Amino acid sequence: MGPFLETLIGGLMSGMLYSLIALGFVLIFKASGVFNFAQGAMVLFAALAMARFAEWLPALTGLDGKLVVNALAFVGALAVMVVVAWLVERLALSRLVNQEGITLLMATLGIAYLLEGAGQMLFGNDIYKIDIGLPKDPMFLFEQTFEGGVLVSKEDLYAALIAAALVAGLSLFFQKTAIGRALRAVADDHQAAQSIGIPLSRIWVIVWSVAGFVALVAGMIWGSKLGVQFSLSLVALKALPVVILGGLTSVPGAIVGGLLIGVGEKLSEAYLGPALGGGIEYWFGYVLVLVVLLVRPQGLFGEKIIDRV
Amino acid sequence: MKKIGGVVLDVKNISLAFGGVKALTDISFDVREHEIRAIIGPNGAGKSSMLNCINGVYQPQQGSVTLRGKTYRGMSPRQVAEMGVARTFQNLALFKGMSVLDNIMTGRNLRMRRGLFWQALHLGPARREETEQRAHAERIIDFLEIQAHRKTPVGRLPYGLQKRVDLGRALAMEPSLLLLDEPMAGMNVEEKQDMCRFILDVNDEFGTTIVLIEHDMGVVMDISDRVVVLDYGRKIGDGAPDEVRSSEDVVRAYLGVSQ
Amino acid sequence: MFYRENGQFKTSYAADSQILPIRQDRIGMALLLGVAFVVVPLLSSEYLLRAILIPFLILSLAALGLNVLVGYCGQISLGSGAFMAVGAYVAYNCQARVEGMPLIVALLAGGLGATVLGVAFGLPSLRIKGLYLAVATLAAQFFVDWACLRLKWVTNDSTSGSVGIAHLDVAGFSVESPAARYLLCLGFVVVFALATKNLVRGHIGRSWMAMRDMDVAAAVIGIRPMQAKLSAFAVSSFIIGVAGALWGFVHLGSWEPAAFGINRSFDLLFMVIIGGLGSISGAFFGAAFIVVLPLVLDKLPYWTGLPMDTATASHLALMIFGALIVFFLIKEPHGLARLWATAKEKLRLWPFPH
């Protein structure tokens, strides 16, 4: 029982992070119909920016105090991501309107390479540290109930809480605020959006900035867990099945999908893994998605597709 | 004057719904050999859905379709096609990436049987088959007077011609029953006249039975033998053009609106 | 001026439907093949053959296969790397376990192996469409990566999980020398390119394109979605599988699953899209672009003359690579093949455009 709970909780917590990254995908897809493979590169880029700013700031300004420095570094990195968003819209998206989905997807892969190269060139390609003071040591619950107790990594717990808060915040933002509704309007119908007098280009810049923000938070969390270096860009691959499982266009889908896959892969690894020789969480998410899609081709929360002729 | 034969297609109590939305409610009508049967009605009356039920694209929840004595519900489009039903589409459903010739050749696919192997070699049987079917496709191209555009990708053709190719693709199947979904939508007068001519020719040269959805009342009244009127997925009129024209409901529901 | 079709009239449908209707094109193709088969092996350096031409040929073959699926049948696949891997490992097992298995047979067997997997992962395409399918195909990618590492019999119980092959020979002739390896690949490429061309201009090809352009209409005409899609998956993965086998046998000689990772899949998709969806020549243009460009970019420090350390150079290369991809997708979404076609159109009228 103890081990099971541990795995379950561990899964939920990593799942929350998947949801966070998945959210980035969903936002962009809803608003611009682009399936953004660059999300992972954005995570790397943002994390690198923040880590390095946090390193440079004290050196340049003589500031100290972890909170201040981190806060400033965060803001700085956010600014960078907004610029990135603007450039992406200016240089790529605006020139690719109403291209095939696959073309757009490939374009974002190109953007991904661009960001990975630029990121490492500007900020270096060593391992860097983001220290937002997440506690590293675990805590143990129900030690009297189970022997050894149920281990919960405090770091993951806080990380999951941050992620959850952000996810909740963004969902609210999209449901309640005017700009949020506007963004949804674009998602549903571009003409409609323009008719309410919102220039598409600005919408896209905003959405990509929001995605950049999500990437930054994700990067910050993963960065403080793993250290900031190239491999961060690979976490996007973990989020892909989440997006699809939830159904490309659904924010709740991203959340539920994330948790499902997080828990699923950890449990499968722990209980099926040994039998199959281990390492199965590498593909579990994708195979799960494949199976679900066979039953619901539009994912769990996606809109049903009807062919009209 | 051509002679109308017995019933070929008999549609009984068809009901179709998407989720909660009712597209068709309890529709019944029949089509006779050689006749031109028009289906009219305002937008969203369920005309296209009706055709989709006939050729197996949609599966109606209730009712049945009887084609030449064979009753079916939930047959695959392929099976219907094999029974000699062809169809054109309201909002052009041509294969944009392909040339006019290829589009029409797809209409012959049902008749082409050579497998991957021979195809890959493109020798002997495969080659022979290709040329035979090509000859047939060419006849249709001549009939529709689009020889000049054989090799052009359909995407580049003017709208009117695309409609013709759409018809050509259907004719290539040598259908005994041809479903036309607004073949003249968005055409200018000359184009419409051409299209009418083709439809009539098909009808009496090849003896093809035709079911036709059309908005232009003038055309409908001129060329169709009998008319079904749909409104909000229900049948509100059925009969010869003049009867229909004079029917209260129809006038209220449809003609009144449009004229 | 010299590129004209005046006076070349087609008197039979057969003549009209041949692959290269214009005489000048036929001559050009003949010359090209002549150079490829005779001049190149004689003149080019070992580096050119081993490090550029052989990878180029093999990857064009793979791209050709992927183009059947993506370009002609409109089914996006991100799992090509997996199909290459299966091809390579099946071929390897045939060679390692069956005494005296001829090389060509082993390679083709690799293709068949990939076909089986391809059809299996093609089945979902009957229900799943577009991006959903694309991500679903990643399941193949990751699962195969894993299986090749994990299942001992796949690697014939090699302790490290890496496999290699003994020296190659075809019907007694050794294909060890770069030139021989090159010719082997070239042979495969030419044969498959021709076969594919024949398929796509026949009714099977038309059924693929019909599915791609308007699947409902295709069904109404009587094309079986299942048959069309699965045949596309089968043909595509067969070719990709053979390419994978060649990659392992002829190019690497010894490999581990990482050689067929997800980046390989992405690269192939790039080749197909930048080269031109739904065109045979596109596969070659695309492969050339993706294979040669990075090598060219590696040379940046030299011919910019700027002193640049390796890291900066390769980061810059990566950036330019990405930028160029975006650039091409913007400038010519239909790919280099279309660029080439339009160039020919112009040439056809030159110098009298009216």
Add this chain to the structure above:
Amino acid sequence: MKTFIACAALAALQLFSPVAQAEAAKEQFFPLLVYRTGPYSPNGTPWANGKQDYIKLINARDGGINGVKLSYEECETGYATDKGVECYERLKGKGASLFDPQATGITFALTDKVPGDKIPLITLGYGLSASADGGVFAWNFPLMGSYWTAADVLIQHLGKKEGGLDKLKGKKIALVYHDSPFGKEPIPLLDERQKMHGFELIKIPVTAPGVEQKSAWLQVRQARPDYVLLWGWGVMNSTALKEAQATGYPREKMYGVWWSGAEPDVKDVGEGAKGYNALNLNTSGQSPKVIQDILKYVHGKGQGTGPRDEVGSVLYTRGLVIQALAVEAVRRAQERFGKGKVMTGEQVRWGLENLALDDKKLGSLGLTGVIRPISTSCTDHQGSTWVRVHTWDGKQWAFSSDWYQADEQILKPMVKAAADKYAGEKKITRRTPAECQS
């Protein structure tokens, strides 16, 4: 568009013309396959810098080898096999006389190519364990140690801690390994040792590059092994340490291979990695003479490849040692084939097969204490493995054991068997002593 094509064409010319300036100018050319980018760059970079700095040192301090200047060119592989092959083909054409692929995958691919090209491969401390057998692997040189010797030494060390190998009976040892040929290599030897000593070996694979290890470490926590052997590279190592901390596994009980015990692996874990142990083939720190010379002759003149404080770090020194051995092989070859000449691949191989670095020689190279004496032969391409365990105290690495040596009794037969299997598959016939002299 046009301009792009123009550039491409221009570059193509550059590209397709095989350059051979190396031989032309009387220089010994060293190709350097490196990865300064990608997931493994934090570890690849100091390694590459060490190699380059040593070449610069030899030129600056000694004016080359008996007057033969050393030249080099780097090629970025990004740890990818196909890129590595391309680099090999490219640099081969420039008169390369030996390669250090710096990656297990690339080593496998090149192992098939080098016999044809007659260029030796140095794979110091990595590559194919079986390739220590020079009779079959005529061109591979896993100098100083392979993964088998590493695993062997680790078990010896654990035995010592327990007070005798027999005490390992009934103990649980978990192997957390990089799921690739690199990570799988040690398994056969560990299985062997397991049979001998009756401990329980738990194998836990981690998918490359190793950023996802939560479930791996939950398994560790549930299995509660007495020791964890860490067989990682790059980001996998630091992640493993962090997950160990997050799941409360004591770092003192973790032992890494010599590729899992460098600064980049523990740097950003800091205190969290305190007590973690790993093998090390060489010293770290700036005290050795050779390091001092580099600081003086290379960094002192602003010629340094990397940052000054990186000099002498574990992987930097490893790179330096590899390059030093390469240089010595050339020097040895010159003694036979003519001083002051540029050596070919075959001649360098002879040098590698006749290395005899005793304490005196090492002293003259300033390598005293950095490595133990090493001598190779035509049949033994490895020389004996001398290795120590060092421990991270939260700030730096410090040696925590005496020198170990791998147990030949166990290794010899395994190497022989594996080599013969390989020879069988590849249809290779063992070299006769006669061939050794050529």
